[in-house]
């Protein structure tokens with residue numbers, strides 16, 4: 001039986017997070033260090049506040065310094081933290097680091113865990129995940145097109161290739177790179193993951209991309225690898241198991257994106273409700289006009305349905321189920337429904353909506369990307385439809 005009742009300590013933690021975000025984080029929302037993306041100095045300031053409040057890294061195991069929450073706890077806390085677009089940084093739960101903690105926990109060697117997890121969990125180290133390739137060729141929605149190669153030799157591997165739209169590059173300490181692996185005879189062993197140092201010879205940050213969103217410390221980059229040397233101890237997990245390992249990372253990572261965007265959409269909805277109560281038009285408040293009232297009602301319905309689908313997937317993950325199909329459906333539903341919620345909020349706010357006088361404008365820009373990363377909506381639908389058509393279903 002699914003149990004959505006929250007333990008008292010989780011309710012109290014949610015209250016602490018809510019209070020922390022409203023009093024410490026919201027006041028920093030207009031800090032100038034956010035263009036074109038959030039600067040590292042602001043991120044560190046936010047992490048220091050989260051640490052002081054004892055709220056850092058709720059997703060990470062206690063043995064590494066986190067709060068050790070299960071998926072249900074994560075769902076509750078991530079939503080509360082994301083009431084502010086800066087909240088995920090203050091709690092150190094931003095992508096890709098949050099997903100990378102999970103990946104490392106599942107597949108890294110004991111030495112790699114001991115070296116990388118403590119600074120990651122303390123918010124001192126940021127990581128990058130490099131999968132997508134050039135805008136017109138190579139791995140994208142279809143990872144099987146992977147072109148970056150790791151050629152094995154007697155000392156390890158030499159990585160060569162280009163990656164596109166790689167988030168968080170400036171200021172990061174470690175790059176997790178997916179590459180097709182060839183043995184010394186040129187035989188394809190499949191995709192593998194490698195740790196590449198950001199200052200490794202042959203690695204270059206070629207171009208920072210100008211993007212619609214602005215919420216990623218370190219920005220989004222096009223980077224390249226020219227025979228970058230990695231040693232065998234820089235392999236993450238098993239050689240040839242890169243795609244399978246990416247799947248381990250993906251299901252919970254998709255869901256935490258849903259949680260973060262839910263929190264931000266809730267905030268936008270609150271702003272729109274407040275505005276609709278106060279602003280008058282044609283002899284009554286905006287909210288008294290059915291056209292506006294129905295938009296707000298649709299927001300309530302979609303926020304509620306998103307929360308339910310997130311909690312259901314979290315519950316499945318807590319039962320140690322992979323929940324790949326369910327998180328895939330939740331990702332499509334939440335990215336589209338929450339996008340509609342924020343769009344309605346902007347419409348209700350009128351001209352204020354498109355200014356930076358409220359966070360709605362920023363969330364509107366940032367949330368658009370959610371329908372593309374971690375699998376575009378169409379690709380999730382494609383996979384679902386393929387399963388439906390399978391004779392073995």
Ligand SMILES: Cc1cc2nc3c(=O)[nH]c(=O)nc-3n(C[C@H](O)[C@H](O)[C@H](O)COP(=O)(O)OP(=O)(O)OC[C@H]3O[C@@H](n4cnc5c(N)ncnc54)[C@H](O)[C@@H]3O)c2cc1C
Pocket residue numbers: 096128129130131132135139140141142164165166167168213220369372373374375376378379382
């Ligand atoms: C803000 C942001 C941050 C990102 N950060 C990272 C990162 O840190 N690391 C990383 O590796 N990648 C990152 N990405 C890249 C992201 O993973 C890719 O954008 C995504 O996998 C899609 O690949 P693509 O952009 O190459 O689109 P393409 O593969 O070129 O697809 C383009 C469009 O074609 C359509 N399409 C594709 N396949 C199908 C199909 N089977 N059926 C129907 N329609 C289809 C979809 O509408 C899709 O949006 C990021 C992307 C964004 C937007």
